[in-house]
Amino acid sequence: MSAFIFSSLHSNQLLASLQLLYWLLFHPSCWRQWVATIDSSLPPDFALFMLSRQQWQQPQLRHLLFSIYVVEPLILTVMAGWGLLILDLDLLIQRGLVYAVISSIVGRLVSGITISVAFSLIASISNIFLISGSFFWLTDPQTRGIVLLCSGVLAVSLASSVLCSIVIEEDEFPRSRWFQPIVKIILGLLRFVAIMLVSVLGMLWLTSIMASGTGDHVVTVALLSLVLAMGFEFGYFTHHWRWATAISLTSGMIIFGLSQWSPLAETLESAIVGSLFNGLFFTWLFALPYLLLKPLAGMGAGIVAGLLGSGGIYYLFWSLTSANHQPNQLWLWLLVAGGLGLTQHWWRPVLFYPGEMLWNRILYHLERRMNHDIPPPHILVSATPLPAEIEPMKVNTCWLRWHSAFWDEQQWLPCYGLEKYLVLVNEQQPQLGEKFMAQLSQTRQRWATQTAQIELGIRSLQDCTHLAAIQTIYHRLPTERSSHRLTDLLSRFGSISRDVAATLARENFYTQRHALIQSINLVGEIRQDLRFFPISDPRWLNLSEQWIILLKAHLEQLAEQIQNSPDIDNPYITGVPLRSQDAKMFVGRRNEGMRIEQLLQDKNTPPLLLYGQRRIGKTSLLYQLGNWLTESYVPMLVDLQGPVSSATSYQNFFYNMSREMRKSAGQHRYRQLTLPPLKREALQADPFTGFDEWLDLVEESVEGRTVLLTLDEFEALANAFTRGPLTPDLILGMFRHQIQHRARFRLLMAGATSLDKFPGWSGYLINLETIHLRYLAAEEAMKLIELPLAEFSLRYTTAAKQGILELTRGHPALIQLVCKEIVRLNNEQQMPVKNLVQPADVEVAARQALTSGQTYFNYLAEHPPQVLKLLRVIAAQGEGVALRREQLAQWYSQPEVETVLARLVQCELLENIAPDYYRFQVELIRRWFV
Numbered sequence: 001m002s003a004f005i006f007s008s009l010h011s012n013q014l015l016a017s018l019q020l021l022y023w024l025l026f027h028p029s030c031w032r033q034w035v036a037t038i039d040s041s042l043p044p045d046f047a048l049f050m051l052s053r054q055q056w057q058q059p060q061l062r063h064l065l066f067s068i069y070v071v072e073p074l075i076l077t078v079m080a081g082w083g084l085l086i087l088d089l090d091l092l093i094q095r096g097l098v099y100a101v102i103s104s105i106v107g108r109l110v111s112g113i114t115i116s117v118a119f120s121l122i123a124s125i126s127n128i129f130l131i132s133g134s135f136f137w138l139t140d141p142q143t144r145g146i147v148l149l150c151s152g153v154l155a156v157s158l159a160s161s162v163l164c165s166i167v168i169e170e171d172e173f174p175r176s177r178w179f180q181p182i183v184k185i186i187l188g189l190l191r192f193v194a195i196m197l198v199s200v201l202g203m204l205w206l207t208s209i210m211a212s213g214t215g216d217h218v219v220t221v222a223l224l225s226l227v228l229a230m231g232f233e234f235g236y237f238t239h240h241w242r243w244a245t246a247i248s249l250t251s252g253m254i255i256f257g258l259s260q261w262s263p264l265a266e267t268l269e270s271a272i273v274g275s276l277f278n279g280l281f282f283t284w285l286f287a288l289p290y291l292l293l294k295p296l297a298g299m300g301a302g303i304v305a306g307l308l309g310s311g312g313i314y315y316l317f318w319s320l321t322s323a324n325h326q327p328n329q330l331w332l333w334l335l336v337a338g339g340l341g342l343t344q345h346w347w348r349p350v351l352f353y354p355g356e357m358l359w360n361r362i363l364y365h366l367e368r369r370m371n372h373d374i375p376p377p378h379i380l381v382s383a384t385p386l387p388a389e390i391e392p393m394k395v396n397t398c399w400l401r402w403h404s405a406f407w408d409e410q411q412w413l414p415c416y417g418l419e420k421y422l423v424l425v426n427e428q429q430p431q432l433g434e435k436f437m438a439q440l441s442q443t444r445q446r447w448a449t450q451t452a453q454i455e456l457g458i459r460s461l462q463d464c465t466h467l468a469a470i471q472t473i474y475h476r477l478p479t480e481r482s483s484h485r486l487t488d489l490l491s492r493f494g495s496i497s498r499d500v501a502a503t504l505a506r507e508n509f510y511t512q513r514h515a516l517i518q519s520i521n522l523v524g525e526i527r528q529d530l531r532f533f534p535i536s537d538p539r540w541l542n543l544s545e546q547w548i549i550l551l552k553a554h555l556e557q558l559a560e561q562i563q564n565s566p567d568i569d570n571p572y573i574t575g576v577p578l579r580s581q582d583a584k585m586f587v588g589r590r591n592e593g594m595r596i597e598q599l600l601q602d603k604n605t606p607p608l609l610l611y612g613q614r615r616i617g618k619t620s621l622l623y624q625l626g627n628w629l630t631e632s633y634v635p636m637l638v639d640l641q642g643p644v645s646s647a648t649s650y651q652n653f654f655y656n657m658s659r660e661m662r663k664s665a666g667q668h669r670y671r672q673l674t675l676p677p678l679k680r681e682a683l684q685a686d687p688f689t690g691f692d693e694w695l696d697l698v699e700e701s702v703e704g705r706t707v708l709l710t711l712d713e714f715e716a717l718a719n720a721f722t723r724g725p726l727t728p729d730l731i732l733g734m735f736r737h738q739i740q741h742r743a744r745f746r747l748l749m750a751g752a753t754s755l756d757k758f759p760g761w762s763g764y765l766i767n768l769e770t771i772h773l774r775y776l777a778a779e780e781a782m783k784l785i786e787l788p789l790a791e792f793s794l795r796y797t798t799a800a801k802q803g804i805l806e807l808t809r810g811h812p813a814l815i816q817l818v819c820k821e822i823v824r825l826n827n828e829q830q831m832p833v834k835n836l837v838q839p840a841d842v843e844v845a846a847r848q849a850l851t852s853g854q855t856y857f858n859y860l861a862e863h864p865p866q867v868l869k870l871l872r873v874i875a876a877q878g879e880g881v882a883l884r885r886e887q888l889a890q891w892y893s894q895p896e897v898e899t900v901l902a903r904l905v906q907c908e909l910l911e912n913i914a915p916d917y918y919r920f921q922v923e924l925i926r927r928w929f930v
Helices: 013-026 028-038 059-085 091-114 117-137 141-167 182-206 208-212 215-238 241-259 268-297 299-321 327-342 344-373 391-396 418-428 430-440 446-462 485-504 509-532 539-564 580-585 590-601 618-628 650-667 687-701 715-723 728-741 778-786 798-808 812-826 839-852 854-862 865-875 894-906 923-929
Strands: 608-611 633-639 706-712 745-751 769-772 910-914 917-920
Touching: 013 028, 013 059, 013 117, 013 141, 028 059, 028 141, 059 091, 059 117, 091 117, 091 241, 091 268, 117 141, 141 268, 141 299, 141 327, 141 344, 215 241, 215 268, 268 299, 299 327, 327 344, 344 418, 418 430, 418 446, 430 446, 446 485, 446 539, 485 509, 485 539, 509 539, 580 618, 590 608, 590 618, 590 769, 608 618, 618 633, 618 706, 618 745, 633 650, 650 687, 687 728, 715 728, 728 745, 778 798, 778 812, 798 812, 798 839, 798 923, 812 839, 812 854, 812 923, 839 854, 839 923, 854 923, 865 894, 865 917, 865 923, 894 910, 894 917, 917 923
Parallel strands: 608 745, 608 769, 633 706, 706 745
Antiparallel strands: 910 917
16 A cells, blocks of 8 residues: 555655545544554544643654644645735735634634544634635625635534544444434533523623723623633533633633734734634634533534534624624525535545546556566465566556555445456455455445455356365355355355365265265255346356266265275264264154154243253254254254353353354354354443343344254253352343243253252243153164165174164164274174174174273263162173162162162163162163173
8 A cells, every 4th residue: 555645644744744634534544543553542533632741742643743733834824925925916815815824723723622633634724725715706795704604614514524534433424413312412502501601791790890991891801701711611521621721811812912903904914813713712612512512412412512502603693793694594504514514424425436436447457457467376376486576566566556445435435346456456466455355345345345256256166177176165265154145155155165175084985975965965955046046147057067067976986985995984973963964864853853843833832951861862953953943943052061151250151152152053054144243342231131132133133033042961050050150040030031032032951851950940941841852763773773874885684783772772872882883893804794794793892882982981980989889789680680679778778779769760870660670771881880
């Protein structure tokens, strides 16, 4: 970017003055950034009275103030003096120059002290040009007076609009804030007028001894009283009494000096007197209502009050003193002037638009002409250092840096052709193009960035002529879903590319094949959507067909590898839950899924509890709900064993909850939603209110769908309540409130026990519906054993399948564990017995599983020593043998043994097969205790 425009303030004072004007009118963010470099605590609309002693000592601040209050006024004075002394100007024009320069200098100083330094610069410059023009073109005193008053109102309203632009970000510009709240503006103005009247009357009373003099003395005393009253109000509003005293005394001295000087009308001396008087009072009358109303009702209300205080009081004075003037006409012109200044950020870009478009077109043609001198993209992005003669050319030939989108950030009209320019630069200089697009994405021309990203994305996708390109292209594509249809298509291709990369990184041919089929189906869905919602660009349909051809070709290669491979690929998964992407590897649980869906369809559905013993498949079922439920539901899975339950404050608890919900909503391939973030600052004052307001935004984001909030491992909350500082009455009460008052929210909890273990919770989770997750049915278990994936080459004898079923009782995690060991053992055998599982293989694999599955069995050792001893005694009796309660009473007394046995039955380790007879439910678990 240009050093003059976009870097720090220029060292040359004259250029610095011009640079400050440019910043305020065209690039307010530069002003904000420069003020922040001086002092991060300094507001961009700072006034001189706000500055501390340390800030006055900052060299950067002194440089800025010297340019505004010394160099520029000096230049204006010299130019005016040159015009008066050398040029043969008419007396009226000479008076206009003197009046414009002096009034602007006086107004600049007063407004810089009381309102804002930025305001003072824009208001004074506008005032000079407007007033000089009125004296140059107008000769009628009455009309010129009207124009002078309207010029003053236009200057301060224009400066007010610029002041708002440096304080408020461009997308937050308050169009309606000018007129709200009206009541506060009226009350504030009445307070201002009342204080002024009391102050003036008090000062007149104190100086009543002079009232017996001439009328001029009374007027002088009244003006002095008014000045002192203004100084008192300034000190009262700002609490900076030193500044108030200094500015009051200075203004009083000016008024007193003017009262001793009675120049003739229509002379240069009269212009000096009028400019000093009007520059002083007009600025004061704007500043005081502004300072009063800004803290009460905001900057917009302060600006309206200031305009009413300055223009309004001058209008009343004009109406009372002018005999030949119709006040209604002046009122109308003042409204036009004020509205024109306040809306400059709307009409100024329109006025400059044709010239900017012509300039941008010239830059684009220059860029295209220079393209033949720029190295091709593969050279620019290569790791090899560029030759010395190429590197400078790559930087110097980019004209995009001078595009109006970069130097006029307030241009709200679209810069047509910018998207083509961005594509051109990105293709020739990708790294530089990415920087330009990152800058533009924060401006009002972000539409061009989005359009260019889509075009670049399509061209990148067209370059995917082989599988290796497909699995790496997601680095250059968005992967988050978007409301924009074409951007959403790119993100879908990016997600598929990422899935293909993860698929090809797997060593298992079966899982590769399964995941690749899913990717092909997803591309097929894109192709169907393109036909159902036709898009004018035919390249999208060609891309989807090209990807399907490439993926199917690799799928055929995988099939050949599977057939020719001497080893059996191991498709069984242990230790981790099956996620939504592994839907085809998930077996059974359809009855439980249908039960959950039926309960969710009821508008009065209470909270749901899914419980079952550990590793029975609860978390896997929660992941599969996203595939089973209709698109009207948005599952959001929160693992309470993670950062949520370990939070040390309510702020952290709700913050971690929101992170888990956002992550879950964005990960599901069919419902990739981007929820609004919940910032920590929103939870500082009241975390419950902040989280509740964030849930309002979540409801808006899901667009009428039902949110299914699933809390996995809910028992972790009990540990958090015990540890503190979280309490069940507040956390569970919050969940109950959401259930009762949010019709679009459903709550599903999952854990290893029923709620009977936490009796105090039932008062919050009223009418809880429970779903007990048990072992797989025999046919479901057989399917998991025989056919975990399509075209699985391993076969089992009937006795081997029955042996696995008897060992595991249909426990899905244990089936996966034993079968995984079977595949590993059979790969060590020779053909033809390699692909056939015998009962002996099952027994060997079962012994190996007790060792390899140690992470699963470790939780069984969490019981107290006496309970473990009792379990070992039962296990030592042999397979299927049960012991009577009386036989176990030697370790416990009768009441204690009943309690222990009931707990072991509840956690599904033992079963009561007959009155007072107990044995292990799962044979493999019994063997572990042996």
